[in-house]
Amino acid sequence: MTNQALPKRLIEVDLPIKRISAHSRREKSIRHGHISTLHIWWARRPLAACRAVICAALWPDPADEHCPPAFREAARKAMLDWARNHLALVSAESFPRLVAIQKDAARLDDALELRHALLDFIADFANWDNSTVKEYLDTSRALTQAAHEALGGASGTRPLVVDPFAGGGSIPLEALRVGADAFASDLNPIPVLLNKVVLEYIPKYGHRLADEVRKWGAWIKQEAEKELAEFYPKDPDGAMPIAYLWARTIRCEGPGCGVEVPLMRSLWLAKRANRSVALQLLPDHRGKRVDLRIIVKQRHGWSDQTDSTNGINAPKLDGTVRRGSATCPCCGYTTPVARVREQLKARNGGANSARLVCVVTTRRGESGRQYRLPTERDLLAVDKASKRLEELARSNTNELALVPNEELPLMSGVFNVPIYGHTTWGSLFSYRQALTLSTIARLLRELGNSPHSLEEGILATLCMCLGRQADNLTSLVTWTPGGEFQGHTFTRQALGMIMDFAEVNPWSGGSGDWSGAVDWVARVCDEIASAALSMGHVQQASATQHPLPDDSVASVITDPPYYNAVPYADLAQFFYVWLRRSVTGGLSDLFRERETPKDQEICEMAGWDPARYPQKNGKWFELQMTAAMSEARRVQRPDGISVVVFAHKTTGGWESMLQAMIEAGWILVASWPIDTERGARLRARNSAALGSSVHLVCRPRENPDGSLRTGDVGDWRDVLAELPRRIHEWMPRLAEEGVVGADAIFACLGPALEIFSRYSRVEKASGEVVTLREYLEQVWAAVAKEALAQVFKDADTAGFEPDARLTAMWLWTLNAGAINGDESPADEEEADDEEETKGKSAKAKGGFVLEYDAARKIAQGLGAHLEDLDHVVEVSGESARLLPVSERTQYLFGKEQADAPTGGRKKKAAQMDLFGELTKIGADETAWTEKTVKKIGETTLDRVHQAMILFAAGRGEALKRFLVEDGAGRDQRFWRLAQALSALYPSATSEKRWVDGVLARKKGLGL
Known part of the structure; x- marks a missing residue:
């Protein structure tokens, strides 16, 4: 068949x-x-x-x-x-x-x-x-x-659904939910354990698992709190500390100063509409120290928290740290970032030499948080915790160190904390934090090794609670004044340095504590148990050596790694070091090695860490992914169907993934972009990231007996003839679903590639084999032409010059018209690490950026060449930038009128390009110098841009002469292009306002 x-x-x-x-x-x-x-x-x-x-x-x-x-x-x-x-x-x-x-x-x-x-x-x-x-x-x-x-x-x-890159478990969980069997495998022990909880233990135990987690979680709290109570004392008045706010410190290196400077990004403690609380730095020049007091904002202004009659002028609440450098409150000297790093490096990251600046408390029966300065009692508790940890470390008989001493490697853009001295995983935790986590780990081991040992599934699920607690209990957790809560460590896929941090009290009953971790995990158990799932199967295995036999799977559905998008194995080491110290019995087999498996993990890592991963480059990734896709086809039944999720940011990444799938013997039959991401997430703000995950639907190119079909040869002429028809059928359907821009381009890959990948090879009349890259060039051309027809609807696009067609297609590809408002990350905490902030202060250029290769293909598909359009597009390295209208002034009006507007109020909107980097679009809302059109533009786009600049410059009469007397507005192509650009420019940009202003003049001018 x-x-x-x-x-x-x-x-x-x-x-x-x-x-x-x-x-x-x-x-x-x-x-x-x-x-x-x-x-x-x-x-x-x-x-x-x-x-x-x-x-x-x-x-x-x-x-x-x-x-x-x-x-x-x-x-x-x-x-x-x-x-x-x-x-x-x-x-x-x-x-x-x-x-x-x-x-x-x-x-x-x-x-x-x-x-x-x-x-x-x-x-x-x-x-x-x-x-x-x-x-x-x-x-x-x-x-x-x-x-x-x-x-x-x-x-x-039941049909068997397989996910060889199981990761977080979403795919196999949903396979069980809809009535299939699920086989989940992963190379990394963390997702293997996670998937065992979801797919094996929750279906096995049902709601009982949630009950057992709550029961034994409460036992751990009782035992640990008993041991650790003296290190987390309640206040004498009964208030419960829920968080301790710390600031790492350095010595001011200003001449003759030497003051201990608390490193604080901000002095805010609570920042709400009806409640403001902050710390105020009180420099003591004579005593050479920095004191603190807590101030509150009342209706009449700021005052001392302990004396509301003591009015205070509006304080500066900027903190002492900016971009890694530290300014002394006493002498004003700024210690540069390099010296801040050196001082913290000498203190192993400074978590244990930090200064306790504030204690956050709650009282039973009262709402809200209270803030107080630390007391001698607080400091004594911390000192006692460090001594207890030292005693336990000396008496530790476990082959593993009490506090994880495994190396934390420097990985630029991922792990930058080693620059500041955090060179082991244990150094991320203060003494008290490490004492708490090691106590929980020991209690978990005791439960597993006790005469009435805890069942494996219950112990594994309790380990999930330990992971949550570890994420909440490091020296990289921030305090959020807007919501008055502490965050957690992995707010992004990296560990960047945080100078001031919040330490949760794990026994307080507040957010981020142990009881909360237990409750979160138990709720997941209850929720999944409510679906009454059958049991799945989970196994540790490489996707390149799948354990299942040939032709045994109804469907392979998976979300593989995207080159170097996420360094999973290195990130997972954070949790791995604690789980190694917790699990017992059969679960120990997953954690025998000192580190998570890294060498064979299919991630391109040479760019992240060339010293440790020199061999894991892009070519290695592609070969491994081809092997993984071949294994997926091997286990897939010949009549089955598979889905591979992919969302890489570059056209090169897409070509390589598609090449791997075709070489592995897959026919791609459809592709669907599903919007799975929040547009304002931090990941999207700082790098190129697709708004959608594209689901590539494929079938094995096999005979009914499972053997690979190798003799199917396609004719290049037939393939080329069918391609535009297929794209023409597909794109209007996507438009009905609201899919435009780059998402639509990638959604066309499936139908387009079905034509090509149904053959073992495609040949030209000469016998020359057509490469995938050559075919994809034709796909881009077909998509570009179809998209342009959509942009201009029934207009004759051939009547527009190449610069207009390229501009329209460029904006459509970016889906710029769907971006509204300002998404600048003002609400995000500023990173202290210089590596994280490098280049942010540089003034961003305007315009619309694409990856160069994507821009080249768009232009080529429209019969244009970028090198001939340097007055519209600027190419720099691997990026190409469509120039904003304001930067085209010299070209359009001549050198004597070349100035762009300067000064005044700016309105900016974040434009996420899908192949390049975050770009700020929009120009300054300011006055231009007088503009006069001495020579009407050669192309329709030039004339539309000239009119837009005249409008922006407030040259109403000149605009009227240009449109009426000079005849620019008598060409209907002018208005069709202006209307298209109005629909394509983002609503918050100057370009959008300017072109709309020109369009508004049409009727009044009788055009």
């Missing part, structure tokens, strides 16, 4: 990506019970997207001529039952269709209507609120079983 004769799955023909994307985005804000709160793992896929994709991949399309009649009938019964009995559960989008079905069951005799009913169900089921609703679960599982049996699966068995 050929692939063409196989029944198509729903995901090959349609997917309600707009609604699935909405559920995926919303899921980012859901906390309690979500798998993401069980334990940190990076780049975890949203459950909504996974659930929808798995259903659509497993269920046949009832409208396909080869759909098994048994499934079509089962789907008809299921949707009819849904319409008759469950209307109250569904969303507004699917309600009209189901109401119509309820009134007229014969509608489901139409296979297309049945397809849409199934897609509506999938979109509704993607909603987090429906993930444990019995009716949704029962229906999805019935459909999955019906599909499995109709496609040849043995009665009583």
Whole structure:
């Protein structure tokens, strides 16, 4: 049987990506019970997207001529039952269709209507609120079983979904939820343990696991608190300290000074609309010290917290640290960042020589936080904790050091803390923090080794609590004045230096404490148990050596690493060192080695750390990914379908991934962009990141017996003839779902590559083999032409010169029109590490940036060449920048009028380009000097830009002469292009306002 004769799955023909994307985005804000709160793992896929994709991949399309009649009938019964009995559960989008079905069951005799009913169900089921609703679960599982049996699966068995890069567990969890079996594997022990909890232990124990976690979590709290109570004393008045705020210190290196300077980014403690509290630095020049007091803002102004009658002038609350350098409050000398580093390095990072500056407390029966200065009692407790830790370290008989002494490597952009002296994982923790975590680790070991040893599943789940507590209890945790809470360590995929930090009291009952960690984990257990899942299987294995036999899998669905996007193994070492000191019994096998497996992890690491990973370059990554994709095809049944999630930022990355899949023997049949990310996340603000994750749908290029088809040769002329037709069919459907720009380009890859990858090779008439790269050039050209037709709708695009076509396509590719408002990261804490802030102070250029190769392909697809358009595009290294209108003044008006506006108020909006770097767009809102058009522009784009600048300069009469007397406005191409640019420019940019201003003049001028 050929692939063409196989029944198509729903995901090959349609997917309600707009609604699935909405559920995926919303899921980012859901906390309690979500798998993401069980334990940190990076780049975890949203459950909504996974659930929808798995259903659509497993269920046949009832409208396909080869759909098994048994499934079509089962789907008809299921949707009819849904319409008759469950209307109250569904969303507004699917309600009209189901109401119509309820009134007229014969509608489901139409296979297309049945397809849409199934897609509506999938979109509704993607909603987090429906993930444990019995009716949704029962229906999805019935459909999955019906599909499995109709496609040849043995009665009583379930389809097997495999994820060889299981990571955070979203994909295998959703496979179980919809009624499939799941096999999850990963090379790293942390996700293996995490997946065991989710896929094996929660289904095995059900709600009992949550009860056991709460029970034994309370026992650990009781035992640990008993041992550690003296190190976390309550206040004499009964108040409970919930957090201790610390500042690392250096000695001022100003001439004759030597004052101990507390390193603080900000002095704010509470910063709310109705409540402001801050620390005030009190320089004692004579005593050569810096004292502190707490001040509060009342209606009448600032005052001393202890004496409200003591009025204070508006204080400066900027802190002492900026970009890693430290300014002395006494003498004003600024110790440069290099010397700050050297001083902290001499103190092993300075966590244990930091100054306690404030204690945050709560009182039973009272709302809100209170703040007080530290007392001798607080300092004595810290000193006693350090001595206890030293005693325990000396008497430790475990082969592992009490406090993790494994090396913390320097990795620029990932681990910058070693620059400041944090060279071991244990150095990230103050003495008291390390004492607390080592106590919890010991108690977990005792539970595992006791005569009535704790069952493996319960112990593993309690280890999730330890991971959460460790994340909350380092010297890299910040205090957030806006919400009055402490954060956690991994707010991003890196460890950057934090000069002042918050230490949670783990026994306080406040956020970030041990009871909270236990509760978060127990809630996940309860939530997943509510779905009544069957048990999955989890195994530690490399994706390049999969343990399953040939042709045994219904579907491989996976989210592989993207080159060097996330250094998983190195990040996971943070948790690994503590889990090694906690687990016992069978779980110990996962943690035998000193470090997480790094050499064989498929991540391109040579750029992060060339000293440790010289061999793990881009070529190595591509070879390993090809091997992994080959293994996925080997275990996939010949009639099955797989989905690979990919979201790399460069066209080169995409080409390499696609090459790996084709070489591994896959035919790509569809691709769907699902919006899985928040646009304002920190990762998106500081580097190129796709707004969507593209789901590449593929089938094995195999014979019915599982052997690879190698003799299929395609004719280049036939492939080229079919390509534009396929793109023309696909892009309007994407536009209906709101998919435009780069997301639409990548969404076209699947249909385009199906034409190419169905053959073992494609040849020209000469016999020359066509490379994937050569074909992708044609894909880009076809997409560019189709997109341009969409931008200008029914206009004759051939009437526009290359600069106009390129400008329109460039803006469309960036999806600039969808970016609104200012997303500057003002609400993010400023990093102290110079490596993290390097270059931020440089004035950002305006314009719209693309990766050079992407820009070249866009231009080529439009019949243009970048080198001929240097008055529109500036190429610099690996980036290409579409010039803002203000920078084209000299070209458009001549040297004597070349000045751009300066001074005045700025309005900026963050424009996320998808292939380059974060770019600030928009120009200064200021006055221009007088502008006069001496020579009308040669192209339509030039003339539109001239008109925009005249409007911006306030030259109303000159603009009128230009449009009417000079004739620029009498050319309808001028207005069509202006209208297109108005739709494409981001709403917060000057360009958008200027072109709209020109358009507003049209009617009044009789044009």
